[in-house]
Amino acid sequence: MSEFRFVRMGFGADMVEYQVAWDEQRRVHAARFADEVPDTCLLLEHPPVYTAGRRTAPEERPLDGTPVIDVDRGGKITWHGPGQLVGYPIQKLPRPVDVVAHLRRLEDAMIAVCAEFGVTAARVEGRAGVWVLGDPIGERTGLGGLSLDFDPRLSSEDEEFDHRLVGPEYAPSNAGQRHEDRKICAMGIRVAKGVTMHGFALNVNPDTSNFDKIIPCGIRDAGVTSLSYELGRTVTMDEVLPVAERHLQDVLGNADLKPRAVEKASA
DSSP states (O other): OOOEEEEEEEOGGGOOOHHHHHHHHHHHHHHHHTTSSOEEEEEEOOOSEEEEOTTOOGGGSOTTOOOEEEOSSSSOEEEEOTTEEEEEEEOBOOSSOOHHHHHHHHHHHHHHHHHHTTOOOEEETTEEEEEEOOOOGGGOBOGGGOBOSOOGGGSTTGGGOOGGGTOGGGOGGGTTTTTOOEEEEEEEEEEETTEEEEEEEEESSOOGGGGGGSOGGGOSSOEEOOHHHHHTSOOOHHHHHHHHHHHHIIIIITOOOOOOOOOOOOO
């Protein structure tokens, strides 16, 4: 077990501009690679900003030309802003490096955080991050509780559907009212020289309508949510920070960082 430290960079009035945090990530990453610092998790809150991972498609960006910062993490476009706990774990992994195992550990930590607050969250196969699962498709309702006779997102032209062109009933921020899957914690990571960068963004009490201007994470048939929405009360960053640190310490700081055991197919 190696040392694992937390650095609270800034919250509320002291929230950290994205470029400042990115520069600090790279500085700590270089220091960790050189064994000058221990494994470190930067925790912070950003002013409103859209960031796009390497797989982001042009049509997933804001239609109104809102600026987007392109970054070197995996994943697609997302939003960061007030009310969202952002964590950048910078951790040296053993070789052979197992990127998926690191992602799964982050998901485990955030699922545990949600559970401690009384929100049941889970993984969704093929979709990174942590989700609150919705009702079965046939039991879902539309905005205001009305049944949807036809959901264009489930048609063969699903990849062409754009909620921004058809009104609020399909907006990602209204996924809870539609009783469908909704992401509570986004994740995007990069591993360079065996050291991790980027990480997670847990929605504590943000204005989730900011996600309505984009195709968040490139996903058109699900939405977003927050701890506050799911619990029906305002959850504060002060409540979540110590809980998040404890579970990150349990899962990352105390982890056996060996790669996952992958079963070989029998001949």
